[in-house]
Amino acid sequence: MRCITRGLHSYRYAHSGSSGWQVVIGIETHAQLKSKQKLFSGTFFVATCEQPNAHVTPFDAGFPGTLPRLNQECVDLALRASLALKCAVDPRSSFDRKHYFYSDLPAGYQITQHYKPFARTGSLQLPHLERPPVRIKQIQLEQDTAKSTYDAQRRLTLIDLSRAGSALIEIVTEPDLRSPEEAGSYVRTLQSTLRAIGVSDCNMDMGSFRCDVNVSINRDGDKLGSGTRCEIKNVHSIKFITAAIRHEIGRQRAILEQGGTIEQETRGFDPNTFETYTLRSKENAEDYRYMPDPNLGHLHVSEARLNELSSTQPNLPWEIHERLVKQYGLSEVPANTLMGLEEEHLSRGKGGRGPVAFFRMVCDADQRRNPQIVANWMTQHLLGYLSSRGLTYEDNPIQAAQLGEVIDMVNDGVLTNTSAKHLLRYLLDSPSTAVTELAEAKGLLSRGPVTREELRNLCRRVLDASPQSVADYKKGVKNQKLIKRFLGSVMRESHGRAEVVAVQQMLEKLLR
Numbered sequence: 001m002r003c004i005t006r007g008l009h010s011y012r013y014a015h016s017g018s019s020g021w022q023v024v025i026g027i028e029t030h031a032q033l034k035s036k037q038k039l040f041s042g043t044f045f046v047a048t049c050e051q052p053n054a055h056v057t058p059f060d061a062g063f064p065g066t067l068p069r070l071n072q073e074c075v076d077l078a079l080r081a082s083l084a085l086k087c088a089v090d091p092r093s094s095f096d097r098k099h100y101f102y103s104d105l106p107a108g109y110q111i112t113q114h115y116k117p118f119a120r121t122g123s124l125q126l127p128h129l130e131r132p133p134v135r136i137k138q139i140q141l142e143q144d145t146a147k148s149t150y151d152a153q154r155r156l157t158l159i160d161l162s163r164a165g166s167a168l169i170e171i172v173t174e175p176d177l178r179s180p181e182e183a184g185s186y187v188r189t190l191q192s193t194l195r196a197i198g199v200s201d202c203n204m205d206m207g208s209f210r211c212d213v214n215v216s217i218n219r220d221g222d223k224l225g226s227g228t229r230c231e232i233k234n235v236h237s238i239k240f241i242t243a244a245i246r247h248e249i250g251r252q253r254a255i256l257e258q259g260g261t262i263e264q265e266t267r268g269f270d271p272n273t274f275e276t277y278t279l280r281s282k283e284n285a286e287d288y289r290y291m292p293d294p295n296l297g298h299l300h301v302s303e304a305r306l307n308e309l310s311s312t313q314p315n316l317p318w319e320i321h322e323r324l325v326k327q328y329g330l331s332e333v334p335a336n337t338l339m340g341l342e343e344e345h346l347s348r349g350k351g352g353r354g355p356v357a358f359f360r361m362v363c364d365a366d367q368r369r370n371p372q373i374v375a376n377w378m379t380q381h382l383l384g385y386l387s388s389r390g391l392t393y394e395d396n397p398i399q400a401a402q403l404g405e406v407i408d409m410v411n412d413g414v415l416t417n418t419s420a421k422h423l424l425r426y427l428l429d430s431p432s433t434a435v436t437e438l439a440e441a442k443g444l445l446s447r448g449p450v451t452r453e454e455l456r457n458l459c460r461r462v463l464d465a466s467p468q469s470v471a472d473y474k475k476g477v478k479n480q481k482l483i484k485r486f487l488g489s490v491m492r493e494s495h496g497r498a499e500v501v502a503v504q505q506m507l508e509k510l511l512r
Ligand SMILES: Nc1ncnc2c1ncn2[C@@H]1O[C@H](COP(=O)(O)OP(=O)(O)OP(=O)(O)O)[C@@H](O)[C@H]1O
Pocket: 024, 025, 026, 027, 028, 172, 173, 174, 175, 176, 214, 215, 216, 225, 226, 227, 228, 229, 231
C-alpha cells in the first residue's frame, strides 16, 4: 500500500490497523546526559542519589543574583549525540528562557534552546524495518526540572531539587513514524544508540529517558500530516508508548468517523486503563514567553572540536553487531544475545567492561579460539551461573583469560564439557585460584574414559552409600526415580567422564 506526498515519507504499513486512514507520529525525547555536573552549575549530578536535596547550589534553587556557567562536558555529550544522529551542528547556537510557573521549576523559567538549537536535520536508521531513516528535526540542550513526588496520604507534593538544572537533550523527530510498532522501534533504537556512545543511561524506569508522543491521523488520499496532532506527555515505557498511540488512533478515528473534529490537545496516558485523557486544550496552552537568556552568550562549536569528538566516538550498536558478525563470524542468534547483554549492561549505567569487550578479549587473546564457542560459553553457561547467584556481568569475577583457559582445556581434550561447566562454577566461588590448579584439585581433569573396573567401583560406592534406596529398589518401589538418582550421583562422581548408557547398564547389573 503506497501513497505519494511531498515532504513527509510516503509509505505506510499495512499492520498499522487503520485501513482508510494514515497515521502520523512524531516523538520528542528528553534524555538525561551522563555528565558529572549539572548544565549550568558546578553541582555534581548523581542520578541515583537517594537523599533528597543533596546536590543543590543557589543557582539550581533559583536564587536571584546567581549566574549560569555552561558545563563543557554536557556540550560534548550533546555533540556526541548529534554526531550519532547525523545532525548538522550549528557553529553558533544560543539559549532561551521558557517561562512557566510550577513547583518543580525554582527559577520560574527553564533554560532551553528554543530559537537556535545546536543541532538540526539528522536521521536515525531503524533496524529490521524496510523504511527510510527517521528524520531528526532538531536536538536542543536544556535544563531538567526538580523532581516532584505526590504524597497522597499527606496530600503534599514533595520537591527534590537534586535533579533541578541537570542536563537534558531534547531530540525531536519529524512526523515520520507511521505505526505504534515503528514508534516502539524508534525509541528502542534511540536508546541503544545513546547508551552505546555513553551519552545517557536512557533508563525509562528511572526517568532518565522520557518521551512525548504526537499523533494525528488523516484519511487516505488527504495530505499526509494534515490531521490535527495531539501530544501525549511523558509516557514511561515502550509498551505504554505503543498502547498510547493505539488508543489515540482509535479515539481520533472514532471522532472523525462521526463527523467530529480533533482538538489540538496535550494528553496524558493512564497505565491502568491503557487510555489517553485530556490534560489541557490548545486554548489553555501556556504562553511560555520565550526570550533569549541575557546571562548566557552564544554556544560556539568549532569544526576542530567536532572532528576531535568524532575521532573518539565509541562504536554504534549496528557497527558493533556488524563486527561481531563479519570479523568474528558469529551467527545472528549469539550476536544478538551478546548485543542484548551489552545493552542491559549499559542501561544499568554502572560502567566497567561490558560483555562485548569481554568476548573480544577472550577471542583476541588466542586466534585458535572459536568465537562461536566463546559466545556459547558466555551466553549460555557463564551468564546462567551468574544469574542463578543473582549476579550480573558487572559482578562477574571470572577474568577473560580464565574463561579462555577453560575453553582451551575442553578443546585440548583435558576437560570434558561437563567438567568444564563444573570448573566454571568452582571458579565463580574462588576466582583467584589458577584454572589448572582448581581443575586438578577438584579432580576434573580428564584421565581418559572411565574403565569398566573404575565404573563398577563408582557404581558400587554410590549404591553402598544409600542402602535404604537400594532396598526400596529391590522391592520395586519407584524404580525409575531411584535409578535416575543413582545415575546422577555416578555421573557427578565421575565428573562427567562416564557414559550415561554404560552407567545405567552397570547400575542395573549391580542391583539385580
Ligand atoms: N501532523 C502531525 N502529526 C503528528 N505529529 C506531528 C505532526 N506535526 C508535527 N508533529 C510532531 O510534533 C512534535 C513537535 O515537537 P516540537 O518540540 O517541535 O514542538 P512542541 O511540541 O510544540 O513544543 P514543546 O517542546 O514545548 O512540547 C514533533 O515531533 C513533530 O514531528
